[in-house]
Amino acid sequence: MAIEPKKKLADLPKAYDPQTVEQRLYRFWEEGGYFIPKIDPNKRPFTISMPPPNVTGALHTGHAITATVEDIMIRYHRMKGEPTLWLPGEDHAGIATQAVVEKQLAKEGTDRHKLGREKFVERTWEWVRQYKHRIQDQHRRLGVSADWTRERFTLDDGLSRAVREVFVRLYEEGLAYRGERIINWCPRCMSAISDLEVEIEDTPAKLYYVRYALEPIAGEAETQYITVATTRPETILGDTAVAVNPRDERYKHLIGRTALLPILNRPIPIIGDDAIETGFGTGAMKVTPFHDPTDFEIGNRHNLPRIQAIDFDATMTAEAGPYAGQDRYECRKNLLADLEKAGLLVKAEEYTIPLGHCQRCGTVIEPLVSRQWFVKMAPLATPALNAVRYGLIKIVPERFTKTYTDWLENIRDWNISRQLWWGHRIPVWYCDNGHMTASREDPTACATCGSTQIEQDPDVLDTWFSSWLWPFSTLGWPDDTPDLRYFYPTSVMETGYDIIFFWVARMVMSGIHFMGTIPFHTIYLHGLVRDEQGRKMSKSLGNVVDPLEIMDKYGTDALRFTLATSSTPGNDMKLVNDRIIGNRNFANKIWNAARFVLAQTDGIGGGIPALEETTPKTLADRWIVSRAHGLIASVTQLMEEYQFGEAGRQIYDFFWSDYCDWYVEIAKVQMQGDEARESTAGILRAVLDLSMRLLHPFMPYVSEEVWQHLYEGEEARPAAALIVAPWPQADLAERNLSAEAEFARLQDIITRIRDARKQMEVEASKRIPVIVAAHGHAASLRAQAPLIEFLARTEPPRIEEQLSAAPEQAIALIADGVEVYLPLAGMIDLAQELARLDAEIVSARGDIERSAKMLENEQFTSRAKPEIVQKEREKLASHQEKLAKLQERRRELGG
């Protein structure tokens, strides 16, 4: 079989162009089935459930970092040979999606009520079907190697069944209950929302002092008043008491009396309650049980009536008397004016209040009493707490463990009903006789009385009620499927730290409760992506960075590598354009190195050896092979420790500095002779190959493309594609530390010569003579002479152990125990050279002093580890040797 000739240098474009590569390779991977795990009962799988993005959303940097970090883990484990499943999907996003569709309807001059529930839901499905592809395709652009054949949607049939099963079970266990509670109400969404969906913002406002007249009692000549403080005067209209602390000497005599509500003149009792802080405001507090959580509690304790003064749409109810129908803020304004007129407004103070807003629409939340469904969380929280406490689940970074446990220890019941149409409808039916039936299948009659006059609860469940089941519902639960048996529990839950409560903690609770096992053994939390100024990205600020634009401009790999290396786990990062450009350049560097290596080694046999199959012949060979072993070991360990940023950085440094700047340059020399030609070609290819493997999780496209070119026409292939090529194995026994030290000396010599040339302003192209007094390293250095010649642009160096006479008219460089002379007759200014030597002498003396001082310290020599002390002794000796040589040189030059 004819081996196709490798592509010549000229055949590949000079600059790496991501656009011509990415789509093609993604299709190649997806159509090749590489994203689909092969179930092997003898192997433990690696599984990640992808956090399902909102169907209506467009890809943003949050998705980009999630996708990047997860794909890094997925590709790494896949290359390690584990059956690897990354299960993707989307979330129906109840409120968000409904809001989008409602907005669309508004544009068409209609609304959901005119349309009716059924039509509205159908309309929303249409929208979803249309837009789901957008987020999928955008995810594909990021290179996510997820198994799209297993993709799920939170509102699909299977997951709806899971949701229903869970609800009914919770109901049967008494953990799902319906009750009249004070909840957070969004007057714009016209729905209850959970505590977590309220965003509190400190807002400058006013604290109004309002006095309430007391109903006169016998013998009271003048009207008495009691003054209360409030930030929401409109709630006065719903007051049903005034409360004071029973120990408050100023007021305790008033307990039991009756106050008259301003304007409405409704009589309300004055009560005593310990919740009242004597030090705040006047020490007397108005009580509005319907519209305030604290007041609700007080109302319960004292059996106060609840009066709804503010309606669900934030206008005033009939209870508000003259203000009925007014918007809550309009009412506030009018009421304040009226109070002022009546002389009841004592004063208004500047005051900052924590104001709750709807997470979705930003509308100010109105706390009010409503009948809703709740989940009793405390019984679910305890096992979830223990799972982390006893190490069954590890959180990375660890500090978030505290956030997690604090929340679970103080958990409150979860309001799960939403007054929306888009979502999982609550599977509860009510009959005429006031019975409830919760059922897995739609019932035809009341389970209690058999009445057929039943009606389903109109509400739907919180979006998170389906997401919290994600790790097992997506694998087929409640059915006992092969996928569920094989892939559950999943491995790592990777997401942003901002949804620990919303999602992560709840998944742990549901996993343990319904599956009997934790849903994942590791929680990895990444930080948030911010703009260049460190601000949160938001549409209103106009600072949203579009990942698609970045990928268009710089390529997916550049974006991914930047996201992976710009921060450490759990810490926020700024997405800085210069960094993206730098990583685009890295991709190009890789491309060009590969282009060169392919051309350079074209026609030379030996294939692409594994690192341990290479035959290092030269110092540089032994050095790069040793470094490569070290790199593999280090990167592998970092991957296991979730230190992806550091792993990426190490690959970058190795590839660019060690491989490109040194080894590839040296290979140009080594390839000229016959004796090292084939071995050098082998090492060039071997290191390129392993670099692409290590890099693949981070920069999948350029690495795969290069790898495919590398193996083009090769008969022996370790795999059909890099995406499934084996992760490189390190052998630390192959580390050659003496070769690394010897090579470091060579690098030192070369760098010093280059520096001296620059300082002496030697023309860049001019070759200069070099004489080396090697002091025991002559044999080794002679072998490297061609490298010095090539890399430092010198004439063939003359290398001796000792020099009978030191060269005159020469620059003297002391490099790692070796004297290097650059005879530059006519170019050297003696005074200048003396000054240079003096500066070096001063620096050497400083080094000696520092070392000597340490070693003279008996505390140091006796207490520090012996190897540290030994190292310090060697250092001192080397500095002293250097000083001696410098001083000798100075004497020779006379001075």
Added chain:
RNA sequence: GGGCGGCUAGCUCAGUUGGUUAGAGCACUUGUUUUACACACAAGGGGUCGGGGGUUCGAAUCCCUCGCCGCCCACCA
């Protein structure tokens, strides 16, 4: 009110069991059409590691304290 994080070169960030003279990229200075890459190569300048105190032979790293900046949680109206 409680908790967490950040403060390291002009900028963006690394620095994980404490161990020389603290690193990278960008920016800056200087030079270079050297057998891939100017999205490059070579050389160089630049940091009292937020302040103070302590532990230690030795601290960017551990402890205490203060100061900014940011985030999370929390029913003082």
